[in-house]
Amino acid sequence: AQRVTQPEKLLSVFKGAPVELKCNYSYSGSPELFWYVQYSRQRLQLLLRHISRESIKGFTADLNKGETSFHLKKPFAQEEDSAMYYCALAKGGADGLTFGKGTHLIIQP
Amino acid sequence: KAGVTQTPRYLIKTRGQQVTLSCSPISGHRSVSWYQQTPGQGLQFLFEYFSETQRNKGNFPGRFSGRQFSNSRSEMNVSTLELGDSALYLCASSWDRGAGGYTFGSGTRLTVV
Numbered sequence: 001a002q003r004v005t006q007p008e009k010l011l012s013v014f015k016g017a018p019v020e021l022k023c024n025y026s027y028s029g030s031p032e033l034f035w036y037v038q039y040s041r042q043r044l045q046l047l048l049r050h051i052s053r054e055s056i057k058g059f060t061a062d063l064n065k066g067e068t069s070f071h072l073k074k075p076f077a078q079e080e081d082s083a084m085y086y087c088a089l090a091k092g093g094a095d096g097l098t099f100g101k102g103t104h105l106i107i108q109p
Numbered sequence: 110k111a112g113v114t115q116t117p118r119y120l121i122k123t124r125g126q127q128v129t130l131s132c133s134p135i136s137g138h139r140s141v142s143w144y145q146q147t148p149g150q151g152l153q154f155l156f157e158y159f160s161e162t163q164r165n166k167g168n169f170p171g172r173f174s175g176r177q178f179s180n181s182r183s184e185m186n187v188s189t190l191e192l193g194d195s196a197l198y199l200c201a202s203s204w205d206r207g208a209g210g211y212t213f214g215s216g217t218r219l220t221v222v
Contacts (some may be wrong), residue, residue, distance in 0.1 A: 012137040031148075039153055043213050043214065043215045044199065045212075045213065046210040046211070046212070049210050073142075080123070086151075095157050096142045096154040096167070097142070097152075097154060097201075097211060098110060098154060099151060099152035099153075099154075101151045102149075102152075
């Protein structure tokens with residue numbers, strides 16, 4: 001069965017510092033990887049998909065199949081980045097998402 | 110366009126009762142999936158429907174069931190409610206079985222007393 005691991009429950013960094021939220025996965029096939037974000041009192045929303053290779057709100061994520069990782073990075077954190085971040089995996093053919101436990105990112109002023 | 114709409118927003122039920130939650134996907138989306146979110150277990154996949162067919166089911170007991178209608182609207186039902194069923198239930202839709210990612214609703218907060 002597939003699994004997504006986010007090793008940090010809480011990550012606190014200062015404004016302007018680089019941010020890296022870790023995500024590792026286990027799946028024998030070719031997965032689709034996503035990052036979702038949930039700001040306070042808002043619904044879960046898609047931040048990034050690995051297949052699109054885009055940068056959203058300054059965040060990027062690269063799929064490393066060798067290390068089975070999909071870490072989320074931002075060079076300069078902003079206070080509005082404070083939120084819960086979830087890494088998620090969809091199997092080929094997509095039958096729902098498997099989520100990690102989430103990382104609570106706090107950006108200190 | 111309208112997002113994913115879940116009704117009701119809040120529910121309080123008694124142990125042993127049953128409950129039905131509703132989800133209206135984004136227009137044109139044919140795939141609907143359901144998730145349970147709790148502080149302890151996080152987000153757990155319940156089931157996914159595509160074109161009225163259940164494509165996949167998560168590791169939940171048979172008390173949890175769902176269906177999808179021809180207009181892609183979906184319902185999930187939980188019978189014989191237990192205290193542990195208290196959670197936020199999220200629905201997500203996608204235009205084609207996850208392609209392009211899923212868009213989530215605001216959820217239904219179920220409290221079992």
